[in-house]
Amino acid sequence: MSVSDPISSESPAVEARFSEQEVADIDRLIPSADRPVNAPESHPEVVRGKIGVVIVNLGTPDATDYRSIRRYLSEFLSDKRVVDYPRWLWQPLLQLVILSRRPFISGKAYASIWDKQRDESPLLTFTRDQAEKLGAVLKESLGDRVEVDFCMRYGNPSTDSVLRRLNEQGCERILFFPLYPQYGSPTTATANDQAFRSLMKMKWQPALRTVPAYFADPGYQAALAATVTEAYASAESRPEVLVASYHGVPRRFLEGGDPYHCQCHKTSRLLRERLGFADNEIITTFQSKFGPETWVGPATVDKVAELARTGKKHIAVISPAFASDCVETLEEIEMEIREAFIEAGGETFTYVPCLNARDDHIHALAAIARRELAGWI
Template structure:
């Protein structure tokens, strides 16, 4: 991949024709970064506030003019919200590891992906993960990979559907890091993969396995996606269309009828109109229509997190039960399931074409 080196120390060496005082140069490799949303470092007020400040200051997430939004954020939102968010995080926190489930799961995904890629490419590849907000930061991971000799990096935001507040924001942060590097690695970003056949099969497998383990079959499967303001759709963001297509492709993969599966959106924030129907209201309406047992799946999330483990498993479940529902079945995200890892591996291998031998 680069000029030959004379080995001086493990993983590094001198360029073959360089002077004796030339600094060691690591052997050229390809890096793969799995990028997820992020998590606070702890559940106390200040840890949650730091995380929310970074998250809600991102203009991909809240795109109001900074002079309007920042006073509201700093003086009102961040005075109150860390208390409620901290309580929500405490209800799902991985106490054994003292970290959020999102961090635990993303690390587990990375461990499995490392094993898969090492088996294919040996020491020619380095795998790591980063968070858009919180730790490990995008900057720290990309810098570390560059120092390890990764001259080329596949940067993989773990969002099946492209969204400006998610995929684009993750890519933005990667590019900001590159902007400050004297010697930038070549970088490839991974496109949306919601329609990849192996991903859809893994998603269908998770539904079929969940249904097989239930005493009664749900009369409705609700695919709940994280919401965005409705105007994003009008401004050209493809997220809504890709969510709707994900539901259709999943339904077809399962062989379900249109009446068996609904699409809804959760996590509304702020006063403007968001994509709908809102999951929390939709499940209550299903209960009032006579549906006693429903299942909910979250195809926009690659890992279970506060939006699934707290919002769906608590708030949305409570809404359904309070309206007359009897059985609420949440189908976990694909997390580190082997078929999910194989789907992500297929996507990565496609992006590695020309950089590493075809496998």
């Protein structure tokens, strides 16, 4: 028996030193699931020792009516990470001008993709499915100690409510997993900001880790490539160009050091290499421009029209920045951008769905989560 291991279970002599009563006394001192060590019998029950994993998506309105859309857009567009104009300038313009008419336009877009049977947006459905499947995979490999949930940066279920619930369920450590493959300050950073703001309200904070950008993860890239291969196999004819369309950001974000633009281009390059495509078979574009300033480009809607005018009859579009299909993919790409391509002379438009709750995507997310949980489990 070594000095560093004074009560090694391998030593019969040591085991003999403890009577049954002494063993019972030692067991009594081990923290239980309902009462802290040395607490009186009247102490309230405390569930401890669990680990939470929270996947985070952008958000969704609760309904498609004017008030629901306005409430959602107000929260979203008031975020300084999204629109960083001075508050004294931006808020009057937002509340008095933009939000007086924008909810009608956005409401129509959401209504066109709304799941009327469940009365929810596809983003909410897909994110819930992802959380349920991820929970099943992680519990299979890590056990019941892990609790998996999901939240939204804007709208419901809110980040604050989910982190508070996990804390009350005894999660002393939480892995916060923004579903943004590429890091961006208006996406990853604001999601993390909200998580830490939630911790500021807690008397007993759990330890919290955040998952970094994962666009280069082999599992994620393999799942992304598989969606393209499947879409090409089922297409009427092979698309001449694959357009990788990412959500845009103002150009000054890139100039200010935000790595999002560069990571988008790297995502496309890695995808091209995995697929074995030639350089001219995949191009990178950006969508969803908002406001008058210069944004990174080229704009997806303009580029697909240009491709049609220059003789490309069949293209495919994929959205590698979105982990789940949402209004930006199901309405903007499937409807608006498709229409721009067809009106410019294109003939066949193939949309490659987001990874959503595909098994290969879920297993990729599970592998990332297990890696980031190292040392906790």
